Amino acid sequence: MLSAALRIVDTEGLDALTMRRLGQELGRDPMSLYRYAANRAALLDGVNELVLNELAIFPEDRDWQAQLRRIAHDLRLLALSHPNVVPLLVTRPLSTPLGLRPLGILRPLEQILSLLIDAGFPAEDALHVYRAYYGFLYGHILNELQEFIVDPEENEALLRLGLHRLPPKEFPRLRALAPVLADYDGAAELDQGISILLSGLAAQLSPPPATP
Amino acid sequence: MLSAALRIVDTEGLDALTMRRLGQELGRDPMSLYRYAANRAALLDGVNELVLNELAIFPEDRDWQAQLRRIAHDLRLLALSHPNVVPLLVTRPLSTPLGLRPLGILRPLEQILSLLIDAGFPAEDALHVYRAYYGFLYGHILNELQEFIVDPEENEALLRLGLHRLPPKEFPRLRALAPVLADYDGAAELDQGISILLSGLAAQLSPPPATP
DNA sequence: ACAACTTCTCTACGCTGTAGACTTTACCTG
DNA sequence: CAGGTAAAGTCTACAGCGTAGAGAAGTTGT
Numbered sequence: 001m002l003s004a005a006l007r008i009v010d011t012e013g014l015d016a017l018t019m020r021r022l023g024q025e026l027g028r029d030p031m032s033l034y035r036y037a038a039n040r041a042a043l044l045d046g047v048n049e050l051v052l053n054e055l056a057i058f059p060e061d062r063d064w065q066a067q068l069r070r071i072a073h074d075l076r077l078l079a080l081s082h083p084n085v086v087p088l089l090v091t092r093p094l095s096t097p098l099g100l101r102p103l104g105i106l107r108p109l110e111q112i113l114s115l116l117i118d119a120g121f122p123a124e125d126a127l128h129v130y131r132a133y134y135g136f137l138y139g140h141i142l143n144e145l146q147e148f149i150v151d152p153e154e155n156e157a158l159l160r161l162g163l164h165r166l167p168p169k170e171f172p173r174l175r176a177l178a179p180v181l182a183d184y185d186g187a188a189e190l191d192q193g194i195s196i197l198l199s200g201l202a203a204q205l206s207p208p209p210a211t212p
Numbered sequence: 213m214l215s216a217a218l219r220i221v222d223t224e225g226l227d228a229l230t231m232r233r234l235g236q237e238l239g240r241d242p243m244s245l246y247r248y249a250a251n252r253a254a255l256l257d258g259v260n261e262l263v264l265n266e267l268a269i270f271p272e273d274r275d276w277q278a279q280l281r282r283i284a285h286d287l288r289l290l291a292l293s294h295p296n297v298v299p300l301l302v303t304r305p306l307s308t309p310l311g312l313r314p315l316g317i318l319r320p321l322e323q324i325l326s327l328l329i330d331a332g333f334p335a336e337d338a339l340h341v342y343r344a345y346y347g348f349l350y351g352h353i354l355n356e357l358q359e360f361i362v363d364p365e366e367n368e369a370l371l372r373l374g375l376h377r378l379p380p381k382e383f384p385r386l387r388a389l390a391p392v393l394a395d396y397d398g399a400a401e402l403d404q405g406i407s408i409l410l411s412g413l414a415a416q417l418s419p420p421p422a423t424p
Numbered sequence: 425a426c427a428a429c430t431t432c433t434c435t436a437c438g439c440t441g442t443a444g445a446c447t448t449t450a451c452c453t454g
Numbered sequence: 455c456a457g458g459t460a461a462a463g464t465c466t467a468c469a470g471c472g473t474a475g476a477g478a479a480g481t482t483g484t
C-alpha cells in the first residue's frame with residue numbers, strides 16, 4: 001500500500017496523494033485505507049519511512065568519516081530520485097515531538113549515533129557531530145533541490161529567462177551568475193562541504209582512537 | 213493584510229491560514245483577498261517574503277565572516293520567533309524555479325553574493341561559499357526546530373516520556389542521551405558549525421585580500 | 425449627472441478528510 | 455459441515471476548502 005502511495009507521490013506530486021486517489025490506485029474503497037493508517041498524516045509518515053528505509057547504514061564500520069560521507073551521498077541520491085518526498089522529510093518532524101515519531105524515521109539517528117560512539121566519540125560529542133552533520137546534509141539537499149529545474153522544457157534557456165525578469169539594478173550579481181548557476185555539480189559541492197565539516201569536527205572534538 | 217496573515221500563522225499554525233479565516237480576521241469578504249494575491253500560494257509567498265524582509269544584510273561590510281555569522285544568528289532567531297513559517301521557508305522554493313520566485317525571497321541571496329564578491333571572492337567562489345553557508349544554516353534551523361518541544365506541558369518529562377516509548381533494544385543510544393537532548397544550546401551549536409565552515413571555506417578557496 | 429472603472433460581495437461547484445452505520449469476507453470452533 | 459466472531463471492506467453524509475463567475479456597491483473623471 002505504501003509503495004503505491006509512494007508511486008503516486010513520485011509521479012504526480014504530494015498533493016495528488018489523496019485518500020480517494022490512493023483508493024482508486026489500489027482498486028479499493030478509500031475508506032478501507034483507514035485500517036492501515038489512522039490519518040492522512042500517518043500515511044505521509046509511512047511514505048517518509050518507506051523512503052528512509054532505503055538508506056543503508058552500517059554502524060559497525062570503524063571508519064566513521066568514510067561512512068558518513070557515503071551516507072551523505074546515498075541520501076542525496078535518494079532525495080534526487082524522490083524529490084517530491086523531500087518536503088515531507090524536512091517538514092513532518094517539525095510537527096511531531098522527537099519521541100513520538102515513527103521508528104523508521106528515528107532509526108538513522110540511532111544508527112549514526114551508534115556509529116560515532118563505537119568509533120570512539122563520547123556520547124555527548126557524538127550528538128554534536130550528528131547535529132552538525134545532519135544539519136549540513138539536509139541543508140545541502142534542500143539547496144540543491146531548490147536550484148534543480150524540474151521543468152521539462154530546456155533548462156538553461158528557461159533559467160535565463162526566469163532570471164531575465166529580475167530588475168538589473170537590484171540583482172546584478174545573480175543575473176551575472178546565470179551561466180554558472182546552470183551547471184551545478186551537487187555531488188562535488190556536497191563532498192567538499194562534508195570534508196570541511198568532518199575534518200573541522202574531528203579537529204575540534206576529542207579525536208577518536210580509531211584503533212580496533 | 214500580510215501582517216494579519218502572519219499573525220494567524222504565528223498563533224494558529226499554517227493550516228489555519230485559509231482564505232475564509234483571513235477574510236474574517238480583516239472583516240472583509242474572503243473573495244476580496246484575490247485582489248491582492250492571485251492564489252493561496254501567492255499569499256503564502258507573501259508571508260514568506262514578509263518574514264524574510266525582517267532580515268537585515270549590509271553588503272558594504274568588508275568583514276564577510278563576521279557578517280555571515282551575524283546573519284546566521286539573526287535568521288535563527290527569526291525562525292524561532294516564527295516557527296510556523298519555517299516549513300514555508302524551506303518548502304515553497306522547491307516548487308518554484310529560481311528565477312520566478314518573489315523578489316523579496318531572492319534578495320538575501322543577491323545581497324550575500326554581493327557581500328562576498330565585494331570582500332574579494334571571485335564570483336564563482338562566492339556562489340560556492342553561499343551554497344555551503346546557506347545550506348548549513350537552513351539545515352541547522354530545521355534541526356533545531358525539530359528538537360524544539362512546542363508542547364506547553366513540562367518539557368523534559370514529556371520528552372523522556374516520548375523516548376520511553378522506544379524499544380530499549382533497538383534505541384539504546386537515543387534513550388541514553390535523553391537528558392543531553394533536553395538542553396540543547398542552539399546558538400552555540402550554530403556558532404560552532406559556522407566557525408568550522410567559514411574557516412574551512414576561507415582556507416580552501418582563494419582567500420580575499422581583505423584590505424580596503 | 426452620467427459613464428467608466430475599480431473594489432467588494434454573493435452564490436455555487438468540485439474537491440478534500442473522515443465519522444458512523446452497514447455489508448461482506450475470513451477464520452476458528454464445536 | 456454449521457455457526458458465530460472478528461476483521462476487512464463499503465456506502466453515505468458532512469463540514470470545510472480554494473476559487474470561478476455574476477452581480478452590487480462605491481469611487482472617480484468629465
